[in-house]
Structures are given as C-alpha cells and as structure tokens.
Amino acid sequence: MRKCSGVLLILTLAVGLLLFSPSPSPTPPPTAATAGPVAHLLPSLPGLSDLYPPAANSTAQLSWGLLRPLLCRSDALPGTAAGVLEAADAWRNLTVAVAAAEAAEEGRPQGVGPSCPASVKGDLRAGRAALPCGLAEGAAVTVVAVPREGAALFRVEMLGANAEVVLHVNVSLGAAGMLVEQNSWTPEEGWGRQERCPPAGDVGSSNSSLQLSPVDGLLVCNEKAGARVIQDNNNTVINITGNQLEDGQRSKGHRQLSSSSIVEGEPFTVTLWTGLEGFHMTVNGRHETSFAYRERSAPWLVAEVKIYGDLELLSFLANGLPVSEDVDMASVAFLKAPPLPKKQTFLLVGVFSTGNNFKRRMALRRTWMQYAAVRSGDVVVRFFTGLHKNEQVNLELWRETQLYDDIQLMPFVDYYTLITLKTISICMFGTKIVPAKYIMKTDDDAFVRIDEVISSLKKSNSHGLLYGLISFQSSPHRDKDSKWFISRKEWSYDMYPPWAHGPGYIISRDIAKFVVRGHQELTLQLFKLEDVAMGIWIQQYKNNGQQVNIVTDDRFYNEGCDADYVLAHYQTPRLMMCLWEKLKAEYQAICCE
Numbered sequence: 288m289r290k291c292s293g294v295l296l297i298l299t300l301a302v303g304l305l306l307f308s309p310s311p312s313p314t315p316p317p318t319a320a321t322a323g324p325v326a327h328l329l330p331s332l333p334g335l336s337d338l339y340p341p342a343a344n345s346t347a348q349l350s351w352g353l354l355r356p357l358l359c360r361s362d363a364l365p366g367t368a369a370g371v372l373e374a375a376d377a378w379r380n381l382t383v384a385v386a387a388a389e390a391a392e393e394g395r396p397q398g399v400g401p402s403c404p405a406s407v408k409g410d411l412r413a414g415r416a417a418l419p420c421g422l423a424e425g426a427a428v429t430v431v432a433v434p435r436e437g438a439a440l441f442r443v444e445m446l447g448a449n450a451e452v453v454l455h456v457n458v459s460l461g462a463a464g465m466l467v468e469q470n471s472w473t474p475e476e477g478w479g480r481q482e483r484c485p486p487a488g489d490v491g492s493s494n495s496s497l498q499l500s501p502v503d504g505l506l507v508c509n510e511k512a513g514a515r516v517i518q519d520n521n522n523t524v525i526n527i528t529g530n531q532l533e534d535g536q537r538s539k540g541h542r543q544l545s546s547s548s549i550v551e552g553e554p555f556t557v558t559l560w561t562g563l564e565g566f567h568m569t570v571n572g573r574h575e576t577s578f579a580y581r582e583r584s585a586p587w588l589v590a591e592v593k594i595y596g597d598l599e600l601l602s603f604l605a606n607g608l609p610v611s612e613d614v615d616m617a618s619v620a621f622l623k624a625p626p627l628p629k630k631q632t633f634l635l636v637g638v639f640s641t642g643n644n645f646k647r648r649m650a651l652r653r654t655w656m657q658y659a660a661v662r663s664g665d666v667v668v669r670f671f672t673g674l675h676k677n678e679q680v681n682l683e684l685w686r687e688t689q690l691y692d693d694i695q696l697m698p699f700v701d702y703y704t705l706i707t708l709k710t711i712s713i714c715m716f717g718t719k720i721v722p723a724k725y726i727m728k729t730d731d732d733a734f735v736r737i738d739e740v741i742s743s744l745k746k747s748n749s750h751g752l753l754y755g756l757i758s759f760q761s762s763p764h765r766d767k768d769s770k771w772f773i774s775r776k777e778w779s780y781d782m783y784p785p786w787a788h789g790p791g792y793i794i795s796r797d798i799a800k801f802v803v804r805g806h807q808e809l810t811l812q813l814f815k816l817e818d819v820a821m822g823i824w825i826q827q828y829k830n831n832g833q834q835v836n837i838v839t840d841d842r843f844y845n846e847g848c849d850a851d852y853v854l855a856h857y858q859t860p861r862l863m864m865c866l867w868e869k870l871k872a873e874y875q876a877i878c879c880e
C-alpha cells in the first residue's frame with residue numbers, strides 16, 4: 288500500500304505540474320505513447336499489505352517488489368483484485384503453517400509430515416470426497432454407484448475452496464436417453480452459460496451455433512440423433528429409437544434408465560477426468576460429454592467432488608492426482624539450482640508452472656534442466672508459480688522452493704487471466720535480478736533443447752529480437768465462450784501484430800527492458816493473452832522507431848512433438864524422461880509418441 292500511494296503522489300504532482308506549466312502547443316507531442324488507455328495507480332488494494340514487504344532473505348520472492356505497482360493498476364487484468372486477496376489469505380496461512388512445521392520438526396524425524404495423497408478418501412454417506420491438493424491435467428475421479436428404483440437424476444460437482452462450482456453436471460435419466468446439463472458458478476459472476484447434451488432444440492435439426500467445437504478432440508455431446516443400437520453388459524441388444532425403448536428381449540424386471548446402459552439396481556461408473564482443454568465425463572467407460580475450461584474453471588481450483596441424487600454410492604476412486612514426490616536428499620544435490628551468477632548470464636528461462644504441478648517440475652529438473660549450460664549457470668532456469676488456494680499445496684510448494692531454490696513465487700493466485708503478470712515478472716527477473724542477454728518464456732509441459740536454443744541465438748541478431756514460432760496473421764476470438772475471448776474494448780483491431788506462440792519464445796534484453804520500463808511508466812497495455820501481449824508490446828517498440836527482428840523457427844512445436852524438434856509441447860513427465868534418454872543415448876531429437 289505504501290508504495291502504491293507513493294507512486295500515486297508522484298503521479299499527481301506530475302499531472303499538477305503539467306497542468307500549471309504554460310503549454311507551448313495545444314496538440315500533444317507525438318512521442319508520447321499513442322495507443323492504450325491512460326492508467327493510474329489505485330491508492331490501495333485489499334490484501335496487499337499482507338503480502339508486502341517480502342522477507343528480505345527470501346530467494347523465492349525476488350520480483351515481488353517490482354511487481355507491486357502492476358497489481359495496483361487501474362487497468363489491471365481481470366481477476367487481479369481477487370487473485371491478490373486470495374493470495375493474502377494463502378500467504379498468512381502459509382506463514383503460520385511453516386512456523387508450525389519448523390517448530391514440530393525439531394522433535395521429529397525428517398521427511399515426515401503431511402503431503403499430497405495419491406488416493407481419495409470419500410465419505411460415501413455424504414457423497415463427497417476431498418481433494419486436498421486439487422486436480423491436475425490428466426487426473427480422473429470415478430464414482431461407482433447403483434441407481435435406486437425409479438431413479439430420475441443425479442448430479443456431480445467439482446467444488447473449489449471458496450464454494451465456487453468449477454463444474455456442475457446435472458444428469459437426468461429417462462427412457463429417452465440421458466440429458467446432461469453442465470455449468471460453472473463463481474461468487475462474482477454467478478452461473479455461466481449452461482451447456483446441454485443433447486443440445487437444446489430438436490435432436491437432429493439442432494441449431495448449428497450450439498454445436499460447440501471438440502474439446503481435446505472429443506465431442507462435447509456424444510449423443511447421436513436418431514435410432515441407436517447399444518449393448519448392455521449382458522450382450523442383450525437394446526433397440527432405442529427416438530423416445531421409444533424396446534426392451535422386449537430383456538427378461539429382467541429392471542428398467543433401463545437411459546441409452547447409456549445405466550440400469551436400475553445395477554452398479555455403473557461415472558468418471559470425470561481432466562484433459563488439456565476441458566473436463567470430460569465417461570459413463571461405464573463410454574465418453575459422454577465434455578466441458579471446456581473457463582477462466583475460473585481450471586482443474587487446479589478443485590478442492591472437493593460431490594455426487595448426489597437417486598443413487599447409492601459404492602466407492603470413490605481417483606488416479607493421476609497431483610502427488611508430491613518423496614524427497615531423496617542425495618538427488619536434491621544434483622537437482623538443486625546453482626546459485627545465481629554474479630555477472631551477466633546468457634539466457635534466463637522462465638517456466639510457467641502452477642502450484643500443484645509437482646511432477647512436471649521434477650521432470651524438468653531431471654531432464655533438460657540438466658544441460659551443462661544450466662548446471663554451470665550460463666543459462667538460469669526458474670519456475671514462475673502463483674500461490675494456490677489450497678493450504679496443503681502451498682506448504683508442499685514452499686518445501687520444494689526451499690529444497691531446489693528454482694521457484695519464484697508470485698504475489699497472486701494462479702488465475703489464467705493473470706499469466707501476463709508472470710511474463711512481465713520474467714522480464715524483470717532477466718533485466719534487474721540476473722541480467723541476461725536473452726530471456727525465454729516456456730511452460731512446464733514443454734521440452735526445451737537448451738543447446739540448440741543457444742546455438743540458434745548465437746547466430747541471430749541480438750537487437751529487437753523475438754524468436755520462436757511466429758503467428759504473423761491472426762485475429763482475436765470474438766466468441767464470448769472461448770478461453771481466448773477478447774472484447775473490442777481489450778483489442779479493437781481485427782488483427783494482432785506478429786506474436787510468438789506461448790509454449791516457448793525468446794526475446795532480447797532490449798525488448799525485455801522496454802517491457803519492464805513500459806509497465807513501470809504505465810505506457811504499455813496489459814493484455815491477458817501473454818504471448819499476444821508480447822507481440823503487442825514489440826509492435827509498440829517498433830512504433831517508437833526501434834528496429835525489431837522477428838524470427839520464426841518451425842522447430843518449435845506448439846502442438847506436440849516432431850522429429851528434430853527444438854521445443855516439444857504437451858510432454859508428460861514420462862515423455863520428458865523418454866526424450867531426454869533418447870537425446871543422451873542416440874544424440875538425436877526423436878519423439879516418444
């Protein structure tokens with residue numbers, strides 16, 4: 288709060304001076320920043336005083352001080368106020384928990400303590416199971432249940448720590464088939480737009496605007512219009528035509544409740560799993576519906592699964608939960624980041640990572656963070672991670688931070704809308720904290736061949752550089768339900784300037800300095816798509832009369848892996864290890880899947 292008001296005072300004085308000084312010309316000088324709205328700093332922001340000042344001896348909060356004015360901007364990114372307030376709560380709790388753990392550790396053997404469990408403990412009577420460390424991509428929660436006689440509906444909910452409904456699935460059972468309604472709810476915005484399967488309107492002649500695009504390559508509604516023949520578990524063919532159910536062949540008295548083989552009195556499974564792009568529901572092993580992640584419906588936010596309705600629950604199962612690894616002190620020595628170099632470094636790599644992605648960070652430490660250039664300190668790699676809304680995750684994250692010394696915590700909760708703040712933070716780190724010649728941004732599911740990146744950079748011009756897989760011709764998504772939706776207020780033009788795809792791009796130091804200064808002076812626009820934002824800032828750098836070098840390299844694969852890759856995206860921890868083994872054994876960049 289102090290710093291905010293200080294800067295505000297200076298700004299007020301500056302405006303005052305401008306007003307009172309005789310104006311030589313009625314037109315503003317053309318050198319001033321042309322584009323972008325005029326921002327100012329808010330006098331205060333709830334929660335900020337709990338986060339500041341960071342501990343002077345903390346090596347995990349090196350850019351906090353520099354980030355502070357960005358949080359107080361009047362044109363802050365959507366979700367900033369909530370992200371800061373929730374981070375303040377998380378930070379207070381973490382401080383208390385760390386102190387308690389330190390006090391307790393004195394009388395206890397090392398390594399013992401609470402951790403993120405690999406399984407769920409469900410309360411079958413209450414129909415709920417806590418997920419103390421949230422969900423990560425690729426996780427699945429399965430419920431086995433028996434529909435009661437006359438069962439008409441059941442509901443499954445993924446709830447966040449603050450009562451937000453990350454995903455609500457309302458399943459109505461009937462002879463006509465399953466009707467599934469999905470939605471999300473936040474305290475700020477209430478219910479979002481409901482998605483229905485089969486889509487509203489006449490099945491068969493459904494309104495084409497309701498045909499949502501596939502999520503992770505899966506249909507949003509699996510239901511096909513018209514007659515369908517399915518088999519139940521007894522291999523009896525059941526013929527379903529529209530609303531008519533013909534079960535004449537069936538000898539049992541049990542009623543088939545829907546076309547998806549949910550049978551009264553017989554156990555069935557419903558699985559909700561998390562993909563890269565959305566949640567998916569499977570019933571008895573068959574894909575039924577998908578629900579694309581929304582701004583506030585990312586899997587890490589989930590704290591609890593709840594199921595209720597006309598069912599008797601038999602069990603909760605889970606796999607792929609975010610589990611922190613057991614610490615092996617011998618390997619910590621190999622994996623811990625070398626101390627920050629005193630002199631200028633060649634490359635800073637900032638890796639976006641979220642709190643409970645424990646396994647992804649370990650995979651990076653064991654693979655491409657073992658390149659000699661990284662171990663020697665010529666290349667510095669740091670994870671940029673926001674705080675989590677879950678206490679257990681924050682405690683695990685804090686321990687990991689202390690062990691490996693390669694995490695930079697952010698003074699906000701990891702909302703998708705705030706990632707651009709991480710980009711700016713990486714620029715700050717690479718210019719003010721470890722001066723680097725080049726600055727790279729990547730993700731924790733990207734494999735980066737550091738040696739190839741270095742040799743490509745040595746061949747390129749080190750001024751005004753943007754290096755990566757460039758998108759030269761793209762336009763904003765104007766569909767409100769898209770994760771990449773951009774309103775005309777946020778970006779009024781029909782096209783974006785050239786930008787590099789987010790899984791991995793590199794900028795030269797002069798650009799990074801321009802970005803940091805532009806945000807200190809409030810002359811650069813904040814924009815929630817971080818990779819496009821970088822393109823917008825570089826355009827402004829160019830508009831200021833500077834030379835820019837935009838270099839595209841199609842060996843940066845933003846949608847997977849291909850032979851001779853320099854960067855491969857969407858690599859799971861297992862694939863990371865496989866790529867690394869292939870590089871070491873065969874000296875070739877060969878993909879693993």
Ligand SMILES: *[C@@H]1O[C@H](CO)[C@@H](O)[C@H](O)[C@H]1NC(C)=O
Nearest residue numbers: 342343344345346347389689
């Ligand atoms: C930082 O300082 C505090 C007290 O000011 C101390 O309790 C803590 O152990 C120190 N942390 C490190 C990493 O040195």
Ligand SMILES: *[C@@H]1O[C@H](CO)[C@@H](O)[C@H](O)[C@H]1NC(C)=O
Nearest residue numbers: 376377380448675676677678
């Ligand atoms: C902090 O602790 C309070 C009280 O125990 C709890 O209600 C809240 O959920 C916790 N928040 C976080 C983010 O840890």
Ligand SMILES: *[C@@H]1O[C@H](CO)[C@@H](O)[C@H](O)[C@H]1NC(C)=O
Nearest residue numbers: 440442455457458459466468
């Ligand atoms: C769930 O679906 C049933 C039947 O369509 C409906 O009556 C109920 O209001 C729905 N509940 C919610 C929370 O949408």
Ligand SMILES: *[C@@H]1O[C@H](CO)[C@@H](O)[C@H](O)[C@H]1NC(C)=O
Nearest residue numbers: 488492493494495496497498
């Ligand atoms: C389809 O739905 C949209 C939005 O609900 C509506 O504006 C449009 O008129 C519908 N078209 C048809 C052919 O029903």
Ligand SMILES: *[C@@H]1O[C@H](CO)[C@@H](O)[C@H](O)[C@H]1NC(C)=O
Nearest residue numbers: 520521522523536537538539
């Ligand atoms: C399947 O149903 C038939 C009657 O339609 C019955 O004779 C048979 O035992 C059933 N098989 C199993 C495995 O339940």
Ligand SMILES: *[C@@H]1O[C@H](CO)[C@@H](O)[C@H](O)[C@H]1NC(C)=O
Nearest residue numbers: 514516524526527528531533
């Ligand atoms: C399913 O039922 C429809 C209408 O009763 C009939 O025309 C069709 O031949 C049946 N299909 C099978 C595979 O029994």
